[in-house]
Amino acid sequence: MKTKTDTLRAYARLAPVIPVVTIDDARASIDLAHALLGAGLSVIEITLRTPQALDAISAIAKAVPDAVIAAGTVLHESQIREVVDAGAKFIVTPGTPVRLAEHLREAAIPVMPGCATVSEAMTLASLGFEVLKFFPAAASGGAAWLKSVQGPLPKLSFCPTGGIDLASAPSYLSLANVPCVGGTWIAPQEALKNGDFARIGRLAAEASALRKAA
Numbered sequence: 654m655k656t657k658t659d660t661l662r663a664y665a666r667l668a669p670v671i672p673v674v675t676i677d678d679a680r681a682s683i684d685l686a687h688a689l690l691g692a693g694l695s696v697i698e699i700t701l702r703t704p705q706a707l708d709a710i711s712a713i714a715k716a717v718p719d720a721v722i723a724a725g726t727v728l729h730e731s732q733i734r735e736v737v738d739a740g741a742k743f744i745v746t747p748g749t750p751v752r753l754a755e756h757l758r759e760a761a762i763p764v765m766p767g768c769a770t771v772s773e774a775m776t777l778a779s780l781g782f783e784v785l786k787f788f789p790a791a792a793s794g795g796a797a798w799l800k801s802v803q804g805p806l807p808k809l810s811f812c813p814t815g816g817i818d819l820a821s822a823p824s825y826l827s828l829a830n831v832p833c834v835g836g837t838w839i840a841p842q843e844a845l846k847n848g849d850f851a852r853i854g855r856l857a858a859e860a861s862a863l864r865k866a867a
């Protein structure tokens with residue numbers, strides 16, 4: 654039987670980059686999803702940092718069913734039910750206190766919990782999580798950290814996010830324990846505000862052209 658971890662591993666391999674987006678106007682979300690998917694980025698993380706985030710998740714889930722929407726910045730157990738009801742396909746956290754992790758373990762959808770240290774990664778592994786967010790990646794050791802943990806933590810894979818851009822993404826994607834990276838550079842707030850989806854499409858196409866090393 655396919656587990657939530659299997660499903661999450663498959664999502665993490667769909668595209669080399671997961672755009673991390675904070676939405677101020679849910680009406681823009683469908684154009685945004687079309688721009689990203691049109692360029693080949695089918696996984697989109699919408700952060701729960703604005704009141705419009707749940708509406709944006711729900712709008713994309715209904716109008717663009719091929720998009721794999723992650724709900725990011727899930728900080729409280731009460732948000733788990735909300736994002737599942739909105740149609741999110743998986744959950745992302747920036748960091749993961751054990752109490753939250755215990756609730757996330759029971760979620761109806763897969764979870765990519767955030768960690769920034771080896772001990773946090775080990776705690777999450779002991780709770781059954783194998784695909785983790787490494788956040789904030791650049792500030793916490795970057796690609797060198799991920800390379801160092803391959804030996805001691807061979808079962809774990811990571812989606813590094815935080816301080817990554819088009820230029821630095823290849824150094825992460827070249828690692829065997831990194832199926833994808835996350836970042837905000839693909840959908841800048843200014844482009845979203847101005848409805849400049851052509852620019853977002855171009856940035857997404859560049860990101861999509863990045864390749865995982867075989």
Ligand SMILES: O=C[C@H](O)COP(=O)(O)O
Binds near residue numbers: 673838
């Ligand atoms: O909000 C932070 C995101 O998770 C990563 O942001 P960034 O790609 O701009 O560093």
Ligand SMILES: CC(=O)C(=O)O
Binds near residue numbers: 698788
């Ligand atoms: C950092 C991130 O991806 C989050 O806020 O969930």
